[in-house]
Amino acid sequence: MADLQPRPLPTPTPETQHFWDGTRDGELRLQRCLDCDHTYFPPRPFCPECGSKRVEVFTASGRGTLLSYVINHRRHASFDGPYCIALVKLEEGPTMMSNIVECEQTPEALVLDMPLTVVFERQNDDISVPLFRPVEEST
Amino acid sequence: MTGVAIVGAAETTELGRIPDASQLQLHADAALNAFADTGLTAKDIDGVATAGSTPVEIVHYLGITPRWVDGTSVGGCSFMIHVRHAVAAIQSGQAETVLITHGESGRSQVGRGGRGAGTAGLAQQFENPYGAMGPTTMFTIPVLRYMKEYGLTHEQLATVSVVQREWAGRNPRASFRDPITVDDVMASRLIAYPFHLLECCLVTDGGGALILTRAERAKDFPQNPVHILGTGESAESPMISQMQDLCSSRAFRVAGSEAIRDAGISHDDVDHLMVYDAFAHLPIYGLEDLGFCQKGEGAGFIADGNTRPGGQLPLNTNGGGLSYMHSGMYGMYALQESVRQMRGTAPAQVPGAEVSLCLGVGGMFAASGCIVMGTEATV
Numbered sequence: 001m002a003d004l005q006p007r008p009l010p011t012p013t014p015e016t017q018h019f020w021d022g023t024r025d026g027e028l029r030l031q032r033c034l035d036c037d038h039t040y041f042p043p044r045p046f047c048p049e050c051g052s053k054r055v056e057v058f059t060a061s062g063r064g065t066l067l068s069y070v071i072n073h074r075r076h077a078s079f080d081g082p083y084c085i086a087l088v089k090l091e092e093g094p095t096m097m098s099n100i101v102e103c104e105q106t107p108e109a110l111v112l113d114m115p116l117t118v119v120f121e122r123q124n125d126d127i128s129v130p131l132f133r134p135v136e137e138s139t
Numbered sequence: 140m141t142g143v144a145i146v147g148a149a150e151t152t153e154l155g156r157i158p159d160a161s162q163l164q165l166h167a168d169a170a171l172n173a174f175a176d177t178g179l180t181a182k183d184i185d186g187v188a189t190a191g192s193t194p195v196e197i198v199h200y201l202g203i204t205p206r207w208v209d210g211t212s213v214g215g216c217s218f219m220i221h222v223r224h225a226v227a228a229i230q231s232g233q234a235e236t237v238l239i240t241h242g243e244s245g246r247s248q249v250g251r252g253g254r255g256a257g258t259a260g261l262a263q264q265f266e267n268p269y270g271a272m273g274p275t276t277m278f279t280i281p282v283l284r285y286m287k288e289y290g291l292t293h294e295q296l297a298t299v300s301v302v303q304r305e306w307a308g309r310n311p312r313a314s315f316r317d318p319i320t321v322d323d324v325m326a327s328r329l330i331a332y333p334f335h336l337l338e339c340c341l342v343t344d345g346g347g348a349l350i351l352t353r354a355e356r357a358k359d360f361p362q363n364p365v366h367i368l369g370t371g372e373s374a375e376s377p378m379i380s381q382m383q384d385l386c387s388s389r390a391f392r393v394a395g396s397e398a399i400r401d402a403g404i405s406h407d408d409v410d411h412l413m414v415y416d417a418f419a420h421l422p423i424y425g426l427e428d429l430g431f432c433q434k435g436e437g438a439g440f441i442a443d444g445n446t447r448p449g450g451q452l453p454l455n456t457n458g459g460g461l462s463y464m465h466s467g468m469y470g471m472y473a474l475q476e477s478v479r480q481m482r483g484t485a486p487a488q489v490p491g492a493e494v495s496l497c498l499g500v501g502g503m504f505a506a507s508g509c510i511v512m513g514t515e516a517t518v
Contacts, residue, residue: 010264011257020264042265042381068284068385071332072276079270082332086269087280087380097266097380107332112287129268 005077009127016043018057023128028060028118030092041094062118064088064132067095071105084110088132102133140403140518143226144357144364147177147350148478151242154464155314157344161250165242165346166192167200173348177360179236184350186234188225189241190217191468197240207234213374214501215415215468218349219394219508222474223370225351235352242346243466249344262378271379274417278503279334281385282420286333288386289435291423293333295442297324299419300337300461302447307458309448309487314341315462338419340465347471349478354518365481368494368513369402371395374506382504390507391428395498398509399429402494406431409511410492411480412452413473415500416459422446425498426454429509453489456480470499474510481512493517 012020019042022029032039033047034054046053069086076083084105088098101119103109116132123129149172151157151165160168166189174180186207187194194208209224211217218241225237244251257263262271271277285291301321307313319337327336357364373393376382383389399406406429414425423437431452432440440446446454457463457476464472477495479485493516499508 007270008263008267009258010268011259012264013259016261016264042261042378068280068282070276070279070283070334071329072270072272073329073331074272074275076270076272082329083270085271085276085280085331087284087385095380097269097271097378099269112283 004080007078007123007129009123015045019043020127022059023120023130024126026120028062028130029057030060030090030094031055031057039092039094041090041096061091064090064116066100066110066112066114066116068112069100069110071107071110081105086132088116099131100133101131141226141230141367141369142354143229143351143367144354145349145351145367145478145512146357146360146362146364147173147179147348148365148475149173149176149348150472150475151346154312154345155343156246157244158247158249160244160344162242162244163192163196163200163250165244165344166197166240166348167242169242169346169348170201170238170240173238173350176362177350179350184236184238186225186228186237188221188237188239190221191241191243203238207237213506215417215470216499216501216506216508217468218470218474219497219499219510220372222349222351222367222510223372223508226367226370229351229353237351239349239351240346241348241468241471243468244344245342245466246344266378266380274503275331275334275339277379278418279331280379281382281504282333284385285420291438293325294321295438296333296338296419297321297335298438298442299422300324302441303416303455303459303461305447306456306487307462310458310463311486313458313463314343315458334418340417340460340469341462343464343466345464345466345472347475349474363482364515365478366513366515366518367510368404368517369398369400369511371397371401371509372507374501375504377502377505379503387434388424388428388500388504388507390504391425391498391500394507394509395429398496398511402511404494404511408494409452409496411456411477411489411495412454413477413495413497414454415469415473415498416455416461417465417469417500419461421500422454429496429498448487456485456487456489470508473497473499477510477512481514
């Protein structure tokens with residue numbers, strides 16, 4: 001563990017700065033088109049569905065489900081042992097890559113479609129990355 | 140029928156581990172072999188397309204004065220797309236004789252250019268922080284979803300590798316030729332669950348080159364001409380996480396349907412199929428996205444023996460990226476095998492094959508190119 005390197009960190013661009021400002025401040029921010037109502041990710045200052053530039057940034061619920069994943073067994077300098085690289089289907093529609101934390105990194109524990117919620121892992125003063133943890137399904 | 144034919148085709152003299160040649164020299168070795176295949180020289184070439192290196196490097200190194208160049212570089216299917224673009228160039232008169240080259244020191248890493256990773260691209264911002272590290276962790280990520288949606292089993296996935304090894308066993312140039320079983324595949328070490336080592340492609344050195352010209356000139360060359368019947372290309376997303384449907388490649392569907400329509404053929408006309416297989420799930424996706432199988436039926440089609448030697452639709456008859464060779468951008472080798480099958484010179488020749496369909500993938504389901512080839516008898 002002690003020898004792990006920091007994660008490969010993103011360099012925000014003008015188009016993605018709001019997303020990384022959001023994760024730093026504990027919010028998962030998506031974008032929505034004001035003309036066709038399409039919600040999308042990754043960030044861009046226009047709607048990929050209809051081309052409109054009338055788009056807004058909003059704070060997503062942070063809830064999603066486990067869409068698919070692999071458990072990587074090859075060594076990565078930033079990860080300790082086999083780790084899950086996941087695709088999370090967000091409640092608002094878009095899909096994003098992430099890791100699943102607070103969960104055994106095994107096929108038995110990582111069940112497709114299980115509900116997840118976002119947590120933010122601080123990397124430095126500017127960058128926090130959005131990760132997801134399992135949540136108990138409310139009955 | 141496009142009126143354009145492949146008149147020269149060759150791989151590098153060696154395949155596998157070639158520590159004494161740079162990547163640029165692998166391009167050149169393949170090109171020189173393709174010249175020998177046709178009787179042409181560099182002075183006869185007026186169009187050049189390549190990926191991995193730039194067309195500028197290739198024309199300079201080989202001594203070509205081009206009036207047409209194409210440096211489309213969208214991963215391993217770039218060479219299928221080069222064929223498509225070369226067809227258009229030859230049809231329009233922008234070029235007469237086009238050379239397409241590939242060389243890659245994937246294993247020995249001799250003289251290999253950097254890829255300029257950076258940290259500000261979308262994939263670098265939104266995938267790399269989570270430990271995505273190359274194709275083994277990204278190309279593979281849709282498959283658990285496919286398994287849940289369509290009931291694909293781990294054993295069926297392993298069967299893809301087993302069947303392709305059967306083909307490789309008939310090919311003296313294949314890297315791995317010994318027969319394997321489903322148990323062997325399942326017992327090989329996990330690379331990225333659910334993928335085992337034997338469900339992932341090789342990493343080797345090699346190259347290949349093609350020479351295309353007008354079909355009416357084709358009879359002037361020593362080899363049986365291979366006619367380009369139809370072509371297609373497409374692209375989707377540089378990020379596997381943004382694939383529209385984890386169970387189907389939009390780029391496969393678009394490129395494949397265009398090539399089949401362009402060729403004016405039906406699925407029943409196809410005698411031989413190549414589907415770029417960087418990983419064991421790709422032939423399954425390819426069979427379905429090309430329309431040879433219904434969604435969810437590709438794995439069963441393979442497990443039932445339809446694609447193995449003697450089956451009704453021979454698939455990846457060189458052994459594929461899983462067993463033959465895979466330098467990183469494998470598409471050139473799939474094209475070479477389609478050419479051999481259409482010439483009637485393949486080590487595992489499909490008797491009477493007259494139409495071959497060759498589907499390439501670029502990146503991780505990021506792009507696709509598709510080429511339909513035929514023999515003299517098909518045109």
